[in-house]
Amino acid sequence: MSPILEVRDLKKVFKNFTAVDRLSFTVEEGDFFSILGPSGCGKTTMLRMIAGFLEPTEGEIYIRGKKMAGIPPNRRPVNMVFQNLALFPMMNVEHNVAFGLEQRGVPRSEIKKRVDDMLERVGLAGYNAKKVTQLSGGQRQRVAIARSLVLEPSILLLDEPLGALDRKLREHMKIELKLLQKEIGTTFIYITHDQSEALVMSNKVAVMNHGDFEQIDTPQNLYKNPRTAFVAGFVGETNRFELAQSGHGTLRTRSGWKLAKEDAQEGMHWLFIRPESVILLPDPRMENLNRFHVTIKTILFDGANTKISGIIEGSGDEILIHLPQNAKFAEIREGDRVEAAVHPRDLRCYPKEGS
Amino acid sequence: MSSRHFRLGFIIFLTPVLLWLLTLIVIPHIDLLIASFQAENDQGKLVFSQENYRNFFTDSVYWYTFVRTAFYSILVTVITFLLTFPLAFYITKIASKRLGGFLSMLLLLPFWVGELVSIYGWMILLRESGVINYILLGVGLLHKPVPLLYNDFSMVLGLVYMSMLFMVVPLISALESLDDSLIEAASDLGASKFTIFTRIVIPYAAPGITSGAIVVFMLVLGDYLSPNLLGGKNSLWFTEQIYNEFIASFNWNQGAAFGFLLLLLSSAIVWLGLRMSRQRLDKAVGA
Numbered sequence: 001m002s003p004i005l006e007v008r009d010l011k012k013v014f015k016n017f018t019a020v021d022r023l024s025f026t027v028e029e030g031d032f033f034s035i036l037g038p039s040g041c042g043k044t045t046m047l048r049m050i051a052g053f054l055e056p057t058e059g060e061i062y063i064r065g066k067k068m069a070g071i072p073p074n075r076r077p078v079n080m081v082f083q084n085l086a087l088f089p090m091m092n093v094e095h096n097v098a099f100g101l102e103q104r105g106v107p108r109s110e111i112k113k114r115v116d117d118m119l120e121r122v123g124l125a126g127y128n129a130k131k132v133t134q135l136s137g138g139q140r141q142r143v144a145i146a147r148s149l150v151l152e153p154s155i156l157l158l159d160e161p162l163g164a165l166d167r168k169l170r171e172h173m174k175i176e177l178k179l180l181q182k183e184i185g186t187t188f189i190y191i192t193h194d195q196s197e198a199l200v201m202s203n204k205v206a207v208m209n210h211g212d213f214e215q216i217d218t219p220q221n222l223y224k225n226p227r228t229a230f231v232a233g234f235v236g237e238t239n240r241f242e243l244a245q246s247g248h249g250t251l252r253t254r255s256g257w258k259l260a261k262e263d264a265q266e267g268m269h270w271l272f273i274r275p276e277s278v279i280l281l282p283d284p285r286m287e288n289l290n291r292f293h294v295t296i297k298t299i300l301f302d303g304a305n306t307k308i309s310g311i312i313e314g315s316g317d318e319i320l321i322h323l324p325q326n327a328k329f330a331e332i333r334e335g336d337r338v339e340a341a342v343h344p345r346d347l348r349c350y351p352k353e354g355s
Numbered sequence: 356m357s358s359r360h361f362r363l364g365f366i367i368f369l370t371p372v373l374l375w376l377l378t379l380i381v382i383p384h385i386d387l388l389i390a391s392f393q394a395e396n397d398q399g400k401l402v403f404s405q406e407n408y409r410n411f412f413t414d415s416v417y418w419y420t421f422v423r424t425a426f427y428s429i430l431v432t433v434i435t436f437l438l439t440f441p442l443a444f445y446i447t448k449i450a451s452k453r454l455g456g457f458l459s460m461l462l463l464l465p466f467w468v469g470e471l472v473s474i475y476g477w478m479i480l481l482r483e484s485g486v487i488n489y490i491l492l493g494v495g496l497l498h499k500p501v502p503l504l505y506n507d508f509s510m511v512l513g514l515v516y517m518s519m520l521f522m523v524v525p526l527i528s529a530l531e532s533l534d535d536s537l538i539e540a541a542s543d544l545g546a547s548k549f550t551i552f553t554r555i556v557i558p559y560a561a562p563g564i565t566s567g568a569i570v571v572f573m574l575v576l577g578d579y580l581s582p583n584l585l586g587g588k589n590s591l592w593f594t595e596q597i598y599n600e601f602i603a604s605f606n607w608n609q610g611a612a613f614g615f616l617l618l619l620l621s622s623a624i625v626w627l628g629l630r631m632s633r634q635r636l637d638k639a640v641g642a
Contacts, residue, residue: 053543075545082539082540086540090558148544
């Protein structure tokens with residue numbers, strides 16, 4: 001099956017700034033594809049080129065095999081959900097959703113039917129006559145999505161649509177969006193700077209940095225096997241150490257912390273350790289562990305996500321360690337000296353960026 | 356702060372406004388209303404009479420001027436809107452911030468010199484020996500000068516010129532709050548440029564359009580200088596009739612009646628306009 005979206009050598013240069021630098025990738029039918037990156041990495045530019053609001057400087061975009069160059073946004077088979085949603089404030093919910101169908105000249109009776117169907121699908125049945133200003137944040141969100149989906153686009157583009165919502169609602173909408181996408185099967189391209197949004201919802205994530213993709217992978221792989229230092233640092237929480245020496249089965253940080261890692265390659269510059277891969281109070285019988293002691297500085301209580309910040313004995317480095325909320329660790333207090341360990345396979349090393 | 360203190364402050368601030376309204380607007384109007392229903396009888400004494408209003412309906416020249424004034428005021432409002440809307444759109448949505456600011460400044464310029472001076476400016480341009488005729492003759496487009504001044508054309512020109520700022524300011528403030536993404540969203544949903552204008556931009560700016568139109572219409576209807584100086588003898592304006600009654604004929608009672616008729620006319624047309632465009636006065640004024 002041919003990909004629904006194919007991007008070839010896409011490049012966009014503004015005055016003296018390259019926003020997107022020779023990108024190529026494909027998106028398969030039915031994917032929930034996220035582009036994850038810090039602000040200013042070029043992800044919005046990317047999306048706007050697919051939508052047709054920006055012309056690429058170089059390269060081509062194909063949607064269902066059809067070249068998109070020169071086709072204006074109002075004639076592309078894609079629809080966009082804007083960051084601020086851009087609902088039409090002078091129209092009620094029904095007219096907002098019907099707007100696109102009216103532009104296509106769909107008969108009135110059919111418009112009514114399709115709008116009602118769509119509103120029911122997004123859980124807003126009976127809201128037809130409500131003004132968009134009367135809706136809650138989550139409801140407005142759903143109107144914006146309904147307004148685009150009712151046109152049955154090949155691809156739905158979403159430009160950080162959850163950014164304006166409060167945290168609780170955002171968590172809720174994440175799940176809702178994922179379920180909605182699964183149910184209707186439309187291909188979603190979702191851009192965000194929030195890694196949790198990308199990881200929870202997508203089946204493919206592209207991590208973008210400085211106009212280029214660092215890695216395109218499943219969320220699981222991205223988290224477990226980040227290919228570059230940038231991905232390792234950007235996706236998920238992590239501890240980062242600068243290495244002074246690597247190779248011959250050992251790693252030594254600049255601050256003098258020594259760790260064993262059999263397959264350590266030479267010339268590595270960064271060491272990443274995830275907070276949850278540090279084992280607190282390890283069983284003395286376990287072998288092959290890098291054992292060390294930490295003095296606990298603070299306990300950052302956050303329910304199931306609680307962490308401690310400790311100072312590594314000997315090197316003085318600070319390290320974040322996940323603290324499971326169970327009986328075994330209930331006695332740990334600030335200022336305690338405890339043993340910790342990390343398995344060599346959880347030590348992830350990367351060369352200096354750009355080399 | 357207790358509610359009593361609050362009420363005291365409220366009264367202190369409100370008093371000058373109420374006094375101003377009462378002494379300068381309400382009382383004189385009541386006086387004029389009474390005057391408009393009075394006329395001299397055979398002995399030269401003022402008595403109650405509907406004669407002033409009857410004159411208006413029986414003498415066709417008044418009636419004619421009245422309708423003419425209303426028609427041209429609406430025409431000027433429409434022309435001003437058609438001219439300034441693209442301008443306001445350009446200033447807010449297309450031009451850079453600096454250029455936009457500069458252009459709005461230019462729109463303000465005529466008001467630094469005052470209406471009278473800008474009218475004389477138009478006279479210099481439009482008269483038979485004026486700049487425009489001189490250029491057209493020089494280029495060879497004309498063989499003899501055409502009269503551009505002292506007709507309805509020059510009067511409408513002057514009125515539009517004078518009104519532009521009052522239309523463009525509410526339009527700019529209405530369009531400035533229009534988020535660009537609304538235009539993009541409409542385009543994304545398949546709308547053509549024309550549809551975006553008629554279905555998104557204009558409805559969005561409707562309160563601004565309404566308030567601009569009301570201000571311009573009222574100003575034009577009540578203007579005296581432009582119709583008098585640029586319009587010439589055939590371009591009758593209802594304010595001139597009022598002026599004539601008060602100053603030339605010394606018939607204050609007749610003038611007062613005409614004044615009230617003008618007030619009724621403007622209120623009726625504004626009300627009708629609001630009804631037809633389904634706008635509300637409080638929203639338009641509050642915008």
